[in-house]
Amino acid sequence: MITLHHVPLARSFRVLWLLEELGQEFDIRYYSIRDVSMRTPEFLALSPAGRVPVLEHHGAVWFESGAIVQLLCETYPEAGLAPKPGSVERARYLEMLGYAETVGCLLENLNLNQVFLRPPAKPSAVVVKLLNARLRAALAAMEARLEGRYLLASGFSAADVAFAYGFELARYYVDLDAYPRLMTYWTRLQERPAYIRARARDGQQDIYTQEFYPVPEV
Template identity: 35%
Template sequence: MTTPALTLYHNPKSRSAGTRVLLEALGVDYAIKTIDFTAGETRTPEFLALNPLGKLPTLVHGDAVVTEQVAITIYLADRFPEAGLAPAFDHPQRGPYLRWLAYYAACFEPAVVDHAFKREPIEPSTSPYRDYDTVIQTLADQLARADYLLGDTLTAADLHWGTALKWTTNFGIVPKLPVFMAYIDRVCAHPACVRASELDEKLAATLPGPAQA
């Protein structure tokens, strides 16, 4: 049997859960390389050669190594355009699509981490994301406009955001606003989310340890 060209280094109790959702939505053949945090498998020389930060998700596609959630999302959705999960390069929604993916990495993640660790906010004029409340409200305002980030059509950005909001609201570091919970329900009802969740529940039952980044 031919080994799939795509390999996801994965632990279901980590951010790589969102990448598995996208892989399922794309309908592509992929392999899972399970990472056991308690065994220190993100700190081995072999793994650090792929991702020096020792973080998940890490994706290997042939000879290419792709790290960082947003980079992986953009890469996969563009690499497999037949799934229709990313606006084409010349589509009017391409810019907004990239905006909301970048907003996740540049604004949402650092704001949420600072908030979770109760770090004092810095002067908004020098903060890369202004402040936590503004980040959350900006996202809530966007999601109140339509079913999905770009309107009525679900994209890879929604699969990413829906998974992230499910985690962060469950952890209590993002408020369970009605607009967020309704969005999570819509995105997580997607067949790919359901399949990935079922697969990851089975995998998680075989792994010790708490959730990690």
């Protein structure tokens, strides 16, 4: 009844993790960014830009991770993973869902330059340096703002699921030790049973071939 279309270590991990937090039973259909499995007419009928995540949910088909996160929180309100409209923390919560994609898009552009360009094409050192600086600035701003155990003062929420996915991937491009509060927060999230279950189902990633991608020499 619930099927997640997923690429290991991709944004679809947000939905995988949230479904585990919600205690839902679901199947996973695995894809790779490195082949044409997301360019078939069948997949494009589910996801217009040929991207993951897609969630098939009791007959409905949803794409865009931020929308899916929100729809799941609305579908299972008893889990209390999103502040209700009109509540004090609603604005902070929605901001963080959007901010997660600010980070996600920086990572996507770094991936395009540093991971997916094939010779003879070469990444622009200037563009990579700029993207890297923007990623560090986006994380530093969160480092300065994070005061409690989670993004929202009231506790764990779907905003953590959305944002932390990007923080985890930033390790391929920046030194995460520069963000000690975010590191402590991130360690706390990794200890959650639902996160551990989600990681176990994530699959073998075939995106990154290096542990770290330094900025190329200009």
